[in-house]
Amino acid sequence: MKCQVLVEALTTRGHQLHVLTSTHGIGSEQRGGDVERRFRLNGVYDHPLVTDYKELKRLEVTNHRVLRETVETFQPDLIYVHSLEGLSKSLIFSLQNMRLPAVYSVDHYWLAREVGKDPWLRWWNNPKNSGGRTLARAILELTGQRSKFDDLAPTRASKADHRLPQLYAGDGPFTSAQPNSLATFRFEHIYFCSQTVKFATETAGFRVNHGEVIYPGVPTQIFFGEVKPPSAPTTKFLIVSKLDAQSGALTAIKALRSLRTRGGNATLAIYGRGDSDYMAQIRSEVAAQQLPVEFLPVSNMTKDLPGIYRRHDALLYTAEWNEPFSITPLEAMASGLPVIGSAIGGAGELFREEQNAVTYSPGDSEVLASRMQQLQKQPDIRCRIADAGQQEVLSQFNESTVTDRIETYLQSALGDQPE
Numbered sequence: 001m002k003c004q005v006l007v008e009a010l011t012t013r014g015h016q017l018h019v020l021t022s023t024h025g026i027g028s029e030q031r032g033g034d035v036e037r038r039f040r041l042n043g044v045y046d047h048p049l050v051t052d053y054k055e056l057k058r059l060e061v062t063n064h065r066v067l068r069e070t071v072e073t074f075q076p077d078l079i080y081v082h083s084l085e086g087l088s089k090s091l092i093f094s095l096q097n098m099r100l101p102a103v104y105s106v107d108h109y110w111l112a113r114e115v116g117k118d119p120w121l122r123w124w125n126n127p128k129n130s131g132g133r134t135l136a137r138a139i140l141e142l143t144g145q146r147s148k149f150d151d152l153a154p155t156r157a158s159k160a161d162h163r164l165p166q167l168y169a170g171d172g173p174f175t176s177a178q179p180n181s182l183a184t185f186r187f188e189h190i191y192f193c194s195q196t197v198k199f200a201t202e203t204a205g206f207r208v209n210h211g212e213v214i215y216p217g218v219p220t221q222i223f224f225g226e227v228k229p230p231s232a233p234t235t236k237f238l239i240v241s242k243l244d245a246q247s248g249a250l251t252a253i254k255a256l257r258s259l260r261t262r263g264g265n266a267t268l269a270i271y272g273r274g275d276s277d278y279m280a281q282i283r284s285e286v287a288a289q290q291l292p293v294e295f296l297p298v299s300n301m302t303k304d305l306p307g308i309y310r311r312h313d314a315l316l317y318t319a320e321w322n323e324p325f326s327i328t329p330l331e332a333m334a335s336g337l338p339v340i341g342s343a344i345g346g347a348g349e350l351f352r353e354e355q356n357a358v359t360y361s362p363g364d365s366e367v368l369a370s371r372m373q374q375l376q377k378q379p380d381i382r383c384r385i386a387d388a389g390q391q392e393v394l395s396q397f398n399e400s401t402v403t404d405r406i407e408t409y410l411q412s413a414l415g416d417q418p419e
Contacts, residue, residue: 003019003082006403006406007019009399009400009403010403010406013403013407015407018035018036018070018074018076019035020036020038020066021035021036021037021038022037022038022039022040022041022086023038023039023040023041024037024041024045024047024086038066038070039063039066039087040059040062040063041086041087042056042087042119043086043119044085045086047086050119051119053123053136056119056120056123057149057153059088060088060090060120060153061152061153063087063088063091063153064091064094064152064153064154065152067091067094067095068094071100076100077100077101077414078101078102078103078410078413078414079098079100079101079102079103080102080105080410081095081102081104083105083106083107083108083110084110084111084114085108085110085114088118088119088120088121089111089115089118089121089185090118090120090153090154092185093154093157094154096157096186097154101188101189101415102188102413103189103190103191103409103410103413104187104190104191105190105191105193105406106191106192106193106197106198106201107192107193107197107216107325108193108197108324109197109201109324111201111204112197112201112203112204112206113204115167115185115204116168120153121155121164121167122168124137124146124155124156125155125156125161125163125164125167126164126167126168127165128168147159157184157185157186158184161184164182166178166181167182167205179203179205180202180205180206180207181205182204182205182207183207186207187207187208187211188413189409189412189413190208190210190211191211191212191213191214191406191409192213193213193214193215193216193324193325193346194213194215194324194345194347194349195213195346196322196323196325196346196348196349197325197346198213200322212409214402214405214406214409215325215346215350215397215402216325216327216330216397216402217330217397217398217399217400217401217403218327218330218331218334218393218397218398218399219398219399220334220393220397220399221398222306223305223306223309223331223334223335224334224335224336225306225309225310225334225335225336225337226336227383227386227387227390228313228336228383228386229383230379230380230382231379232313232379233313233376234313234314234338234376234379234382235265235266235267236267236311236312236313236314237252237256237266237268237269237313237314237315237316238268238270238271238309238313238314238315238316238337239252239269239270239271239272239315239318240271240272240305240308240315240328240331240332241270241318241319241328242273243270243272243273243274243275243278243279243282244274244275244278245275245278245320246319247272247274247278247318247319247320248318248320248342249270249278249282249318250281250285251318251320251362251363251364251365252268252270252316252365253268253282253285253286253289253291254285254365255316255365255368255369255372256268256291256292256293256369256372257289257291258365258366258369259369259372260291262373264369264372265376266372266376267292267293267294268291268292268293268294268316269293269294269295269308269312270282270293270294270295270296271296271298271304271305272298273298283295296308305331306335309331309332309335309337310335310336312337313337313338314338314339314340314372314375314382315328315329315332315338316340316368316372317332317339317340317341317342317347318342318362319342319344319345319347319362320344320362320363321345321362322344322345322346323345323347324345325346325347326346326347328347329341329347329350329351329357329389330347330350330397333389333390333392333393334393335390336386336390338357338358338375338382338386338389339357339385339389340358340359340360340368340371340372340375341359342359342361342362342363343359343360343361343362344362350392354381354384354385355384355385355388356385356388356389356392357389358371358374358375358381358385359371
């Protein structure tokens, strides 16, 4: 669930929440009220990446001060960390030092991928720093400055952690630590949006085996649509996706071409924005093959999508990467559409072959074409998976049910403390 939706739902249920977020989009601090915008982001959403020591120090000291001030003023019973994307992961150490229950929600790879790249932690803990940086760091350590910084903007969990070489053993997107080796990062209460993200975080070295998986939900009341009867044709296929090389849109176009060579009557609509070069590539392929593919205009996704789903006969979920979790298949299922899904990533965990979806291996356009043809020729299977998928979403993945799960998990983190 999106953070704002969850905050509104928990507030409606009588919980008092105070939100501390970044200044992104407004440029300056915003204080007062239930939402404060005070954190400064680093290296994401078009914010420049700060690595120079002096500027980095100012940024880190500011963010840690903001966190301490907010906690001291609001005095929460529990801290809920929705994401630290673009913020120093040293904030984890500050949260550990506060001795307050903290729940981490991990809905993408910010923990598995970003800790080893964190500029502040990297400056202090990477044993392979450049000569100049190594000398400057050594002087600050010998003069006791690092210990002083640990009170202002922690560089480590404790003074026993002189370096963290396991974080910097490789150059891949994930940390190169051995599983279960990063004990300095403590997450007593943590949940993930999918097993895919949990596994990636464990593999990156973090001790999160005890973490829960709470799949996101969708506003089913907005998306609900009737499942089409067996007599209805299945000709209008739909993709809803960010359009880039990992989206699988080109695979779907190839599958449409293959289906039509087999005598299948089908069209494809593509809804989404993305990489301009990739979009040019798929448009070129469509034109070269003279395929009936429509690129739907994108204006307001919140308003557009319910109607778009209902105007089509089946959804193609064509991701070709371990996407943390996509709610698109859930939205389509709630709308009464059968789903053909690539068996990969978080959403792929929910697909059960010929029970609530039909699946194919990512990138395999011929098998995808066969699946499209199957839905056309076997309306009993199409209706069965559409019915089952819709019932599962309505009962298990509606926003209220998911809020129940999150609320229960947050309350369990408080233990026996009075409300």
